Amino acid sequence: MNAFEVTGLNLWYGSHHALHDININIPKNKVTALIGPSGCGKSTFLKTLNRMQDLVKTVKIEGQVLFEGQDIYDPKADVNEIRKEVGMVFQKANPFPMSIYENVAYGPKIHGIRSKKELDQIVEESLRGAALWDETKDRLEKSALGLSGGQQQRLCIARALAVKPKVLLLDESTSALDPISTGQIEELVGELKKDYTVIMVTHNMQQAVRVSDYAAFFLLGDLIEFAPTDELFNNPQQPQTADYVNGLFG
Numbered sequence: 001m002n003a004f005e006v007t008g009l010n011l012w013y014g015s016h017h018a019l020h021d022i023n024i025n026i027p028k029n030k031v032t033a034l035i036g037p038s039g040c041g042k043s044t045f046l047k048t049l050n051r052m053q054d055l056v057k058t059v060k061i062e063g064q065v066l067f068e069g070q071d072i073y074d075p076k077a078d079v080n081e082i083r084k085e086v087g088m089v090f091q092k093a094n095p096f097p098m099s100i101y102e103n104v105a106y107g108p109k110i111h112g113i114r115s116k117k118e119l120d121q122i123v124e125e126s127l128r129g130a131a132l133w134d135e136t137k138d139r140l141e142k143s144a145l146g147l148s149g150g151q152q153q154r155l156c157i158a159r160a161l162a163v164k165p166k167v168l169l170l171d172e173s174t175s176a177l178d179p180i181s182t183g184q185i186e187e188l189v190g191e192l193k194k195d196y197t198v199i200m201v202t203h204n205m206q207q208a209v210r211v212s213d214y215a216a217f218f219l220l221g222d223l224i225e226f227a228p229t230d231e232l233f234n235n236p237q238q239p240q241t242a243d244y245v246n247g248l249f250g
């Protein structure tokens with residue numbers, strides 16, 4: 001079963017044609033890594049999956065992106081609902097300057113949940129889901145800005161989980177972290193795929209190998225190859241993929 005079915009996707013920033021005719025089916029409840037050299041369109045593609053590109057004025061998009069069979073670019077599609085179902089965590093942790101509890105409760109409150117009991121439960125579940133509960137349960141009222149970088153990034157994952165998404169998009173979410181925090185998030189991603197589809201941009205090929213089930217290799221706006229991660233790294237079908245995974249460029 002696929003989470004996303006993308007057909008003939010093209011994207012321009014003004015006159016710059018940044019994604020060329022992308023066709024890919026991204027499987028549900030798996031981890032898919034987007035890899036490729038800097039500037040090849042990984043983040044651009046990731047952001048087409050929850051319409052984050054709508055925020056960039058010069059962007060033009062053609063083609064189709066189906067999420068669970070629904071066309072997310074249909075003029076009648078509800079963008080807020082899409083962004084609730086397809087959550088995103090960025091490269092740099094960006095907790096709100098408020099308590100740990102309020103960071104996680106923020107999204108559910110915006111979506112209309114008022115009951116303290118229900119919010120308490122969502123906060124606990126989300127922090128547990130992000131492997132942060134044990135470290136924070138005694139300091140929920142303390143500022144989120146007092147957490148370490150790795151804890152802040154897991155808090156951002158908890159914040160994304162709190163609105164009960166189906167998909168998590170991670171845009172180089174470990175690139176600013178030390179190896180121990182990176183390892184914790186990689187372990188967490190392995191847990192998350194039981195309940196969520198995870199799509200992650202990573203610069204780090206070892207990370208893609210460690211964490212992902214499928215990998216998509218982008219080069220200069222083209223999707224060159226998409227395959228189970230083992231196959232893409234050990235038996236690439238395209239010469240450009242072979243050169244990249246063998247470290248010839250990038």
Ligand SMILES: Nc1ncnc2c1ncn2[C@@H]1O[C@H](COP(=O)(O)OP(=O)(O)OP(=O)(O)O)[C@@H](O)[C@H]1O
Nearest residue numbers: 013016018036037038039040041042043044045056
């Ligand atoms: N908001 C924007 N406006 C104009 N051009 C952009 C914008 N964002 C990205 N681009 C251009 O689109 C191309 C793809 O960028 P993108 O950030 O998707 O690449 P990437 O593969 O994620 O790179 P990196 O690994 O360095 O983050 C680049 O040429 C970039 O300069």
